Amino acid sequence: MSDEQSGSDADQGLIGTVVSGRYEIVKHLGSGGMGSVFMAKQLAMDRMVALKLLHAHYASNKQAVARFNREMQVTAKIEHPNTIRVYDFGQAEDGRIYLAIEYLEGHTLSKALSAGEPMGSERLVHIGVQIGKALSAAHSDGVVHRDLKPDNVMLLDRYGERDFVKVLDFGIARFMDDASRTQLTAEGAVVGTPIYMSPEQATGGVLDHRTDIYSFGVMLFEMATGRVPFDAPTTISLMVKHVQEEPPRPSDFAPGLVPDAIETLILQMLAKNPAARPGSAAEVVRALEGAIEPTGALAAETWIQSGLGDTQDGTAPVPVADTRTATATASSRPGDLATRPERPGAPSEGGRAPRSRRGLLFGLAGVLVAGGAVAAIAVASGGQPTPTPPTDPDAGSVVGAADAGSTDPGEIGRSVQQLRRSLEQIAGKSDYARAVLEQADEADRALISVAPGRPRAIREESPVDALDG
Template sequence: MSERIPGNDSLIGAHVDGGRYEIVKLIGEGGMGRVFQARQVSMNRMVALKILRAQLAGDEQLLARFQQEALSVSRLRHPNTITIFDYGRTEDGYLFMAMELLGGRSLYTILREEGPLPLPRALHMMEQVCGSVHEAHQLGIVHRDLKPENIQIDKVGNDPDFAKVLDFGIAKIIHGDSDEEKGGKTLTMAGAIFGTPHYMSPEQVHGHKIDHRTDIYSLGIILYELLTGQPPFDGTTPMSVMMAQASRPPPDIREAAPDADVTDSVAELIAHCLRKDRDERLQDASTLITRLQQVQYELGEITSTNARLFMDASVREAAQRSSAAARKEARSRSGEHEIDTRSAPEHSGQLATMPPTGPGLTGDFPPQRGGAGKWVAAGLLVAALGGGAFYWQSRDTAHTAAASGGGDEATGGSPERIVIDSRAREIVYAVSSKPAGASVLSGDEVLGETPLDITVLENERRTFSLRLDGHQPAELTLEGAGDARQARAVELKPKPVEPAPVDAPATAWLALRSQPAGAEVYLGADMLGVTPFDWKPPASEEAVTLRFVLDGHRATQEKVQLAATK
């Protein structure tokens, strides 16, 4: 059968690309083209065939971008990224991509049908998506159009929520680089908006140069929507949504959706992703993955697909006992306060203060660990048993010691309100830190994160502390003198790196798990067993290389350090 024009409605049964693909049915259509279920004749397998719209086929610049981006995207191998089998141009000049045919539902459909998702489920999906995006970023590929419609969820093995990220490179193929990179000022090209308004970053709205941090912003919006059912910014027109992305502060998810299954850690993580200035966002997908895993550990939801040795059994036991309700109840019983990390309001005439009546808390996260290792088959988890082990470290107990007494020693009490002479001149200090994002505290009260404006009365002397994970605390004293608006910058010094001591148990076992289960595990030529199972490593070895083999999956080797398990 000869080739037909892909714009026709009568393509069923047609052959594309010299008869290599036989179109079976239309399964999707969008602004960029159509997606068909097709049979790859040479291999007799079903594929998804994306054919770009006819009006795009005559653009020579688009053709060059298509060839370059399709080649780059075809190098992606992450299990949560859709696989590209083939790409090319038909005899009639139409551009196409052949990729794996997926089942399941899009994340967009799941949200429309089910509404907000439970926190553990959302975290599990997001960690997979971020893993896919991280691999792309390492290869210099920015997605540019991450949204629920481009994430497919299906049951794979024992995982009912296995994620696949679609359409890497498509936005750049269609639109090219941003106009600012070519000296232009417009927001559109080829008649289409560069990105999807509800998920666009501020730099996309402004037409600025795009980098991987644009995807970090979109990932923050997706996580927000998974937990609330709605994106953080909305409007009556696409332009009004874009303007909100560029100028409106993101809503605090705890206030916008008080019934959502959200912890303080998650709220802070989302806010960090949605910074307008990309230099103040999380800087890479690897860090975002680590933060997501830390929240899962806090919840006791150990769903990481990375191979790790976990140290400290007592913390694991505490994490497994946690839940959203239990955490709130525990805070109520112990008198702990939830920290409000938003900027403190400006005061006019009166300053209301609340005394510290409970333990002080810090926003520090556990130390981050990098280099997690490969995904084995569809997932591998290696944990040390016997003496019990867990990598996540507890917060410094010195920061959670109960405050002595209830009052301020300098004043002899803790007044609920301090009345200030409204005629006193105010001096505003623009406080910044390097790196940005440090928590600014007045005593035990968290005022916000840098950059932050702090108001001090004339002749008033106040001292603040700045804290940032991985850096030494610093103090800043403001004298309340001079110009009405001033700037203060604080450079935070990194904490010295000290190896954490490991109290190893006398006897240790490795819990070998894979996702899906049923993988054969080999040490050399010897098969140790079929996952899931526990295995005691040889006492004489400091490291072993294990090979995981499962039908239908690529065999993977994993080197496991055993020094910490002896």
């Protein structure tokens, strides 16, 4: 019987047992170089957790146990929505070290990248910003990840948001490095994952938060292109490339798909000299957020959020876009539904609603997108622009305002609801906001006329789902 089979049998044999009188093991989730992971029930709290049991040899080293306790105490203090929650840690009856953490249902970033295709810049930014914020929170508490890779990033559907990020295993790599240093240094082993390893990590140099920024840059490169910047047949030759070779340009592998600002940022993050990289994860987040211009409903959401927030002196700030931009982005995105020929009354791709209904949906979104931006600007400037919401020059109707362009329906639905709420909040201050809401209500009534029995569907649920019924 192989060691792997023996370990697997031993893990399966733990199902139904209770660890430290607190955690009843329910299911074996997986095993790795540091130990095994189980789904377990925390008996006192009646909730499911992920329980990591480290290999027994770690427990035999008292210094390693002390280091683990220190690392977990620091890691447990990291409080950020994009970092996994540490509930508890200690030693089981047999001496093995355990760690109880938040149980997550989702998939890893590795799985999302498994097809080897570019992710697309908008999704890259959405995921990358969250990873950067998690790193920033950890670095602020003095925690360096040291083994940042797609396997340690979970993507969840949470709070109605796709690709909600959780970064895992802060503190674990530092513990493993210190616990293994004596026995592994002579063998030339290095703790970490070579594909994502920084040059200073590969050479055994001093590590700080900038090693995470390098690893993060490798991940962004892979998200942008579908492949990693360096590959080699052996671990040693791969580490040599990280130390000596300049990274290729992402656009060489994904022509026309990587915005210049994202490419520049990735190459800066992959600098051999840590001092040449962005100085902090927060700096990376700012660069990502400014790397692409939001389009359609996403742009409107940005305008409204920036236009309705209060400044320190209590006045509303001037939004980042003007009405011309708002109108253009609401009605001129290339490659959308308006450019795709369809049979009259036939469902579009994915069995979605017929075009006549979708036109009304996007018309309502268009009213709120462009009108909401103007209303926000009006409140910010104290003015009252003349209520002249955008119209379709061909149809001459507010309902068709956005029919010449579209964006992701789910994104539109969420932004429509947010924009409605925002406009309702400022309606008392702006005649224009009230006018926009009245125009939206008109489009809403028209929508109901083609979806009888579904009043206020656009406000209550996903617009496309409401129309598909």
